[in-house]
Amino acid sequence: MLVRIVMGMLVIGLLSTPAFxxxxxxxxxxxxxxxxxxxxxxxxxxxxxxxxxxxxxxxxxxxxxxxxxxxxxxxxxxxxxxxxxxxxxxxxxxxxxxxxxxxxxxxxxxxxxxxxxxxxxxxxxxxxxxxxxxxxxxxxxxxxLGAQFYRADAAYVASNFPDVKTIAGINPDYSFGREMWEGFLGELKKRKPDIKLVADVFVPMTEKDYTNYISAVIDKKPDLVYSVFWSGSGVAFIKQAKPYGLFDKTRFFLAAAAVGTSLIVMEKDMARMWGSEPYVFExxxxxxxxxxxxxxxxxxxxxxxxxxxxxxxxxxxxxxxxxxxxxxxxxxxxxxxxxxxxxxxxxxxxxxxxxxxxxKIFIGEAKPNPRYPFWTLSDLKVIPAEEVSVPENQTGCVMK
The missing domain is CATH 3.40.50.2300 (Response regulator)
Incomplete structure (x- = not known):
């Protein structure tokens, strides 16, 4: 009887498993x-x-x-x-x-x-x-593409924060960090020609202690800080910046899909900020x-x-x-x-x-959400890719 049951289970398993x-x-x-x-x-x-x-x-x-x-x-x-x-x-x-x-x-x-x-x-x-x-x-x-983000970010900041007069950047020192910051600053200046740059900080990729860099930015009292620290470095940055009151003293914008991981990892220890994402899980x-x-x-x-x-x-x-x-x-x-x-x-x-x-790109403010044990982006603005993408004939791509 036991043999029949086992054989029956095997047959059912074979029938439910695709034949490749x-x-x-x-x-x-x-x-x-x-x-x-x-x-x-x-x-x-x-x-x-x-x-x-x-x-x-x-x-x-x-x-x-x-x-x-x-x-x-x-x-x-x-x-x-x-x-x-x-x-x-x-x-x-x-x-x-x-x-x-x-x-x-x-x-x-x-x-x-x-x-x-x-x-x-x-x-x-x-x-x-x-x-x-x-x-x-x-x-x-x-x-x-990074340009899709920094174009969307600049448009959002110019439209939603008309009182921002001074700006600072604190970013990882490699191609992505520099490209994002320079692109964002250039796009923002097109929309706000009178914007004043007060701090332009790049942190070595091998650096684990951000406190001196954070202090240097806070000392300049910018109206808004733009950053693309992502993954583990983004979480570490937020943890180190919170005790210094960075997120209470200025608007902080964590761009280019960097905020989403921090929201989930930091849970209720997250800080108030704005961010841009290519996806939201809902x-x-x-x-x-x-x-x-x-x-x-x-x-x-x-x-x-x-x-x-x-x-x-x-x-x-x-x-x-x-x-x-x-x-x-x-x-x-x-x-x-x-x-x-x-x-x-x-x-x-x-x-x-x-x-x-x-x-699409989703931009919003990180806030506590009563439905979850972590914060989420709220008051989302959805930006179609076509609005912020470089036209195909202007990318410099010659397919080979």
Whole structure:
């Protein structure tokens, strides 16, 4: 009798498990799983795995199982290049996704071009060159471009804070931090020509003690401070700035998807500020509802925007493969170019001219929310990507 029951359970299990073709579709996923950005990369990897689990549960792609190979890029260009080469040459992946930080992502973009392996950047690399002067046929950026954020941020500040006369910046000292600050300042000056810059502070990437830099900014008494400290560095910055009263003495704007992670990690210890995000977890569409419900079930917290981009990138890739009816690199590239795809943040166009995805931007004020144990962005202003994006013919991208 026991044998019959066990055999019956096995039959039921086999019937409920999709039957896949022998050869799996391999996707290499690279994110920071260690170091100061590990808090971000671990969550991104969980979201990536969840997307693959959903796809396989639904029957795979073209009847084939999807296999995800998760690796640590350490937010390092050298590590990303080494790990990327191994994924391509030894693990024989069909595609690469993720990669945290602009320098690391640019090194993988070079590999994608050299080996003709599609790379869908979803780890937060926002440097303009990726879809600008250094664009290539095999690299796509699914997360937002930095310019989309700083243009939206400047428009919001000029419109909502007419009393702001002086401004300061405190940012990480690398390409993304400088590009974002300089871009924001330039756009703000177009709208408020009389704005006065009182502090222009850049913090070395290796620095863990921000207190001297924070004091230097506070001493200048700016009406508004703009920053793009993200992931672990963003959380550390907020924790160190709170005792100095930075958030009580000025308006603080934490830009470019940096505020979302801090909201969830800091919970009730969060500080008052404004921020810009490419995603909020309460968006009402079928894909997002499934994603959020299962992510919360597995992790006990909602996904932030970096998780949404990780999950959504896998789903966009799935739709492109199905559109191409193939995993052939060139056919999938052609399917991605100019296509509109479903994602947790809504319908998303991937531009043909520069391979930049076009998604909305949400800007609001961080406030306590009685529905959750953490703060959320409230009084949201939603800005379409088309309003703040550089036209395709002005990006400097010459596809090769």
């Amino acid at each position: 073709a022998a050869e799996a579709i391999k996707i290499g996923s690279m994110n920071a799983l260690s170091g100061p950005f590990g808090v971000l990369g671990v969550d991104q990897s969980k979201a990536t795995k969840l997307a693959v689990d959903h796809i396989n549960k639904d029957g795979g792609i073209l009847g084939r199982k999807v296999e995800i190979l998760i690796r640590d890029d350490e937010t390092s260009p050298a590590t990303a290049a080494r790990v990327g080469r191994k994924l391509i040459l030894e693990d024989k992946v069909n595609f690469i996704v993720g990669v945290n930080g602009s320098p690391a992502a640019m090194s993988v973009s070079e590999l994608a071009s050299r080996f003709k392996i599609p790379f869908l950047s979803s780890g937060g690399a926002m440097v303009e060159a990726m879809t600008g002067k250094d664009c290539n046929r095999y690299t796509f950026r699914i997360n937002h 968006l009402d569409n079928p894909m997002n509802k499934r994603f959020v419900a299962d992510f919360m079930k597995e992790n006990g917290k909602p996904p932030h925007s970096f998780c949404a981009h990780s999950y959504g990138t896998i789903m966009i890739l799935k739709q492109a493969i199905e559109k191409a009816k193939s995993v052939d690199s060139d056919k999938v590239v052609a399917a991605l170019e100019g296509g509109t795809f479903d994602a947790p943040w809504g319908k998303t166009l991937v531009r043909k001219g520069d391979h930049q995805a076009m998604g």
